[in-house]
Amino acid sequence: MSNVESFLLTSIVISLIINTAISLYGVFSKPSLIKKFIALTIFSDSINSFAIFIGFRRTSEAYPSIAVHHEIPRNVTEIHQFVSSAVDPLPQALVLTAIVIGLAVNMFLIGLIILFYKYYGTTNVRKVRI
Amino acid sequence: MRVSDIVAGLSMAILAIILSYLMVYGGLGPIAPYNLRPLAVSYLNYTYNPWEIKLSAMAPEGVTSIVWDYRGLDTYFETSVLFIALIGLLALFRGSNIVQGISNKGLSLIVKTTTKIVAPLILVAGVSLAYHGHLTPGGGFQGGSFMTVAIALIVVAFSIEFIAQKKITIDKLLIIRWIGLIFIVLTAVFLLIKALIFGGYAYIFQNMIRIGSQYTMPSWFLDRPLGGILFFFNVSESVAVVGGLSLGIVLLSLRDEEVKHVIGGEEHE
Secondary structure (H helix, E strand, C coil), X not given: CCHHHHHHHHHHHHHHHHHHHHHHHHHHXXXXXXXXXXXXXXXXXXXXXXXXXXXCCCCCCCCCECCECCCCCCXXXXXXXXXXXXXXXXXXXXXXXXXXXXXXXXXXXXXXXXXXXHHHCCCECCCCCC | CCHHHHHHHHHHHHHHXXXXXHHHCCCCCCCCCCCCCHHHHHHHHHCCCHHHCCCCCCCCEHHHHHHHHHCHHHHHHHHHHHHHHHHHHHXXXXXXXXXXXXXXXXXXXXXXXXXXXXXXXXXXXXXXXXXXXXXXXXXXXXXXXXXXXXXXXXXXXXXXXXXXXXXXXXXXXXXXHHHHHHHHHHHHHHHHHHHXXXXXXXXXXXXXXXXXXXXXXXXXXXXXXXXXXXXXXXXXXXXXXXXXXXXXXXXXXXXXXXXXXXXXXXXXX
């Protein structure tokens, strides 16, 4: 493992952690619901990138191949070759599920925020007196 | 210095510390290892494996075979969550699908002409992404949301009145969504019904021959692998996603006056 490679991997991890923390700050302390929502989507995207990053692997080649057979394997040896160079497909599948559910919840939240704005005339939660 | 600021700063610090701890002490598993986890090795081994057909999904694409074969029930309930969220959206905007005073608005002629050229291309690319989901990266959900971009482009460029003029109502989109969901359920129980009629055993979400069941979905179409149920699931999921997400876009881009007409009835004190 070269030094450049480990430096890049570490910087990816640190930037993802910082991104997560900043988006959480946005969710907590921005008064506008739209800004809260944007921060929430950034939060979910950071966590999803993190999950995909866990599925990453290092190979002897420059980069691992995706979890797809490029050609139909003709014997068992080709399957073993494929397994030795492909990334983990499970985090990708789970992140796909997470993105779909996140999209559904986001659409519902946007609907709620639109109704909130129409009803109160503002999206600032601190100005609203119920 | 308010209390909320202190809480936000503390929670950010705690989150960063927990994540760093998990990374360093291996709570999240090894980061970027040279060897795969055993579960991933098994999935990759049996994604396309004609020599172990009782464990295989017979599709060259690893992610799609996990999504619709090995973890098919997960994906079914995920689709249900999407559907339930849309039902919630419909309940929020109930009765607001009446478009009155249809007029021709929208963006300029240049944008409209460009949209006429680009939107069919987006649709074709989305269809190819969805229907090759068992061979190349992609699948029903990705292709469906790709195709929804074309609908969103049309809504923005031609205005929402254009959609109403073309008689694309919320009910029709909901029916498209229902058709996709019903085909997903039918594909899931197809072999079970076959086994009930002809005798023998089968499972729901069964793809190839499994232990204790000799029924199988087609694994080849001419000279291409079909992946059994994966192809049918991808097709019906893309139909369901196009219907559902277009429904969301049409609902959320309602005209100002209509929304006011529906929900602005009572004044808040």
